[in-house]
Amino acid sequence: MRELLTGAGYTVAGVRELLGPVAGGALARDEIVPALRATGGGSPLEALTRLFWLQVPVDAAALQADGLAALVAAGLVEASGGEVRARLRVEPLEAVGGHGGHAGFAVSDLKVRPGAEGVPAADHVVGAGGASGNLARLVVHRAVDNVLDVGTGCGVQGVHVASRNPRARITATDVNPRALDLAGMSFALSGAPEREAEFLEGSLLEPVGGRRFDLIMSNPPFVVAPPGDRRFTYRESGLPGDDFCRRLVADAPDHLTEGGYCQLLANWLHVEGVPWEERVGSWVDGCDAWIVQRDVQDPAEYAELWLRDSCEAGTPEYRVRYEAWLDHFERNGVTGIGFGWITLRRGERGAVRVEELRHAVDHPVGAYVEDVLDGFVKADEFSTACGQTVGAAAGLVQEQIGPPGAEDPERIVLRQTGRLRRAAGVGTVEAALAGVCDGSLPLDPLLDAIAQLTGMDPAQVRAHADAVLPALIADGFFT
Secondary structure, three states: OHHHHHHOOOOHHHHHHHHHHHHHHHHHOOOOHHHHHHOOOOOHHHHHHHHHHHOOOEEHHHOOHHHHHHHHHOOOEEEEOOEEEEOOEEEEEEOOOOOOOEEEEEEEOOOOOOOOOOOOOOOOOOOOOHHHHHHHHHOOOOOOOEEEEEOOOOOHHHHHHHHHOOOOEEEEEEOOHHHHHHHHHHHHHHOOOOOOOEEEEOOOOHHHOOOOEEEEEEOOOEOOOOOOOOOOOOOEOOOOOOHHHHHHHHHHHHHEEEEEEEEEEEEEEEEOOOOHHHHHHOOOOOEEEEEEEEEEEOHHHHHHHHHHHOOOOOOOOHHHHHHHHHHHHHHOOEEEEEEEEEEEEEOOOOOEEEEEOOOOOOOOHHHOHHHHHHHHHHHHHOOHHHOOEEEEOOOEEEEEEOOOOOOOOOEEEEEEOOOOOOEEEEOHHHHHHHHHOEEEEEHHHHHHHHHHHHOOOHHHHHHHHHHHHHHHHHOOOEO
């Protein structure tokens, strides 16, 4: 199967080139008409794109007889009356990071598009999407040997990790036996991993007992639904509120090797009278942590999002379900629901950072997430009295703000041109350090030189550096 698909050019790059920007953009909005117009030539790639991506029937003559027989035997399609229809969705996956490339394939249930009849089945297995792509870009790029994918679904994350670590041992869990079957197909079709993968049924970390892993990753059923509303196993856990994510964060450190990572997507509740940073930060114990809120929705927006996700907008049940969600949030004092990332690293220091980042950042974050956590730890340890060296991070630019022609700027801003693209207002001392320190000289003589040039008292310069540099180190402006 793999040779049939890749031989026809059925990769993300191949389909992207076939569709072009207009049809590709429309397809991202779940509009398939432009893509149908772009795939009418009858080539093997066009036939496979129509069959597995657009989910429309194709003429059996568009596929070679042996290829069609193999697709039928694999259970991916059904053929009748000279027409072939997909039974499952097969999506090519693009490698994360660098210049892309082909990572493998994800096998899932057919996508239910808006306007189609019905809603997904309770055990529906979704394919690759925006959330799975976000997690794949977050997962650390370090070499890992022993990996756990909690709530694997169709196995997207395992395929991505195996493409970077072909000898990794991957354990995939899910409460849905159908998901485990399709994840096994995704792994086999992707040729990953070289070591045998393990598929276990169960929730949270229950299936793996006291075992430890170098990496735990999860795109979990994080949707906060009304009590007892576990209609779709791919998105709802049946646990109250955001308890699934809380329990995974709390229990994960006991299942990590020293220095091991746990990374997940999460939703969390904003509860009236409780700062969300304190509430979510309290989930963490015994490890370094980076918790990032990327978006927040009010209760009505949230209910609408997930009713659209299950294609229930416009159905007779829509209003009843909408009101049930709003009633549930109102009873529990929920003012909003946050969306974000959580990264844990098992270690003795226990540096925890909870923050909101709404702006665009460089992807994949996994290529530099280790440096981010190292910055939090080093910031906690920093003191000018320790004789440390400090270097300005690569890619900084300085902006000076003030009236035209003024001798001194009113404000100096350091801005990162890459990675997390943070900006920070700084004073003369920090700006001067950013211009001269490359990590090769101890900090003490640099601070003395700045004091001499500015006419400041050396003790005041050191006190100022002690006050402001830890935050700038934690934010990645200095290393």
